[in-house]
Amino acid sequence: MRTAQHILDNSQLSIYDNPGSYLMCVYNRDKALCHRLEGQQEAPSLDRCQPSCANISRTDHHADQLLALAERLEKQAGSEFVPVPLADRFRRRASRLRTLADEHYRNRVTVQEDLS
Incomplete structure (x- = not known):
C-alpha cells in the first residue's frame, strides 16, 4: 500500500481531494468507477465517487x-x-x-x- 506522503510526492499521479466524500482520489482512469457508464475521462467525476473504487485513498x-x-x-x-x-x-x-x-x-x- 502507498502512504499518503508517497502519493502526494509522486508528480506522475493525479490526486484530487474530495472533501464532500471524505476521501482522496488517486486517479487512474482505467480503474475509475465514476466513469463506468460514460467511458474513460481525463479527470474523475468527484460527485460520483463509488465506495469500492480502487482509486480511493483516505487519511x-x-x-x-x-x-x-x-x-x-x-x-x-x-x-x-x-x-x-x-x-x-x-x-x-x-x-x-x-x-x-x-x-x-x-x-x-x-x-x-x-x-x-
Whole structure:
C-alpha cells in the first residue's frame, strides 16, 4: 500500500481531494468507477465517487470526519422531532460511515519508528 506522503510526492499521479466524500482520489482512469457508464475521462467525476473504487485513498483526517458525521447523524436520529423513517435512514447512514472509518483504521499504513 502507498502512504499518503508517497502519493502526494509522486508528480506522475493525479490526486484530487474530495472533501464532500471524505476521501482522496488517486486517479487512474482505467480503474475509475465514476466513469463506468460514460467511458474513460481525463479527470474523475468527484460527485460520483463509488465506495469500492480502487482509486480511493483516505487519511486519518478523512476517517475522523466520517466518525464525526456519523455521531451527528445519530444525534439527529435521536431527536423527538425527526420522523421514524428518517431517523432509521440517519442510523443506517451513520453505520455505513463508521464501517468506512473502521476499514480505514484497520487497513491503514503507518510509519513505524525504529526503537533500536
